[in-house]
Amino acid sequence: MTTRWLNADEERAWRGFHRLRGDLTARLNAELAADSGLTEADFAVLVYLSEAPGGVMRARELQRELAWDRSRLSHQLTRMERRGTVERRACATDARGLDISITAAGRAAITAAAPAHVAVVRHCFVNLLTPEQLATLADIADIVADHLEEAHGRRATGDE
Amino acid sequence: MTTRWLNADEERAWRGFHRLRGDLTARLNAELAADSGLTEADFAVLVYLSEAPGGVMRARELQRELAWDRSRLSHQLTRMERRGTVERRACATDARGLDISITAAGRAAITAAAPAHVAVVRHCFVNLLTPEQLATLADIADIVADHLEEAHGRRATGDE
DNA sequence: ATCAGATTGATGATGTGTCAACAAACAGTA
């Protein structure tokens, strides 16, 4: 098999994306940590929990929404429980299940962190781009996500 | 301060990018590890070393090219040296410096890994997108990179 | 009722990334 290497335009796009990924991740993590003491992983979990009715969600459901590995979520919840932002409780309807609930401290943390987080997302990303660029990026994300999802076995995540 | 939240289009773009970032990272790491035993970090280091004259580069230079933290590179080199893909040597011209050289095993590893890596990048990314989409993505990456670079020391606290 | 297989979750090992603190060597200056 002959390898078809990337041409100049493809290379520019790929390396650009690669760079973008690393830089933005680092920046967002740093800002979030400095502003609120939360990590990106903490933030992601708390976003879902804070939007759930009663601030409670099944671990399984959380995992599905986040598209995370089982053990990744488990480890993350262990750390967050230690830091006091969430609590684990036995699930009433399924003895193997877990109800994860956001604590008062967790709710306070996400409430305090969200505005600064959005500000950084705007300042370092959204506000720099035109509506057309944002739309194209969203399209790209959908296309790639569909492909990866399909290749991995179809798992109806259901969200947009 | 009043927070300006993301509208629907902005939200779609941001969440899409966020998702894309995570999914592609995971996929590439998994493929690379399965195909060649290398990690993305290994691969990045070996790409630069293999292109350098003599397969040798100053650690400082490597760090600058990769845009990595000092300690990140140091830890990475420790791991790679243990795995036998690179070697550290004292630098002749600067006693604090280090010459990093790729080993025969390292060269073999990157040579073996590169075609499969490109194939995955094509299959999961480049080939899914139109030239226009790739160009827009590259533009976006440049814009954001320029901004982050420029605002190197400042904090984004909502000022615009 | 029982048993096989699937689902839900925890755990330990290992690799990765970031921060703060440190040490050694260079460069410029008094």
Add this chain to the structure above:
DNA sequence: TACTGTTTGTTGACACATCATCAATCTGAT
């Protein structure tokens, strides 16, 4: 020479991600 500040790289502590393995529970077929 000695003093000061910068550059270069290491180390330890901690957080995160993935893999393999394990345990408990549920489900469905017999």
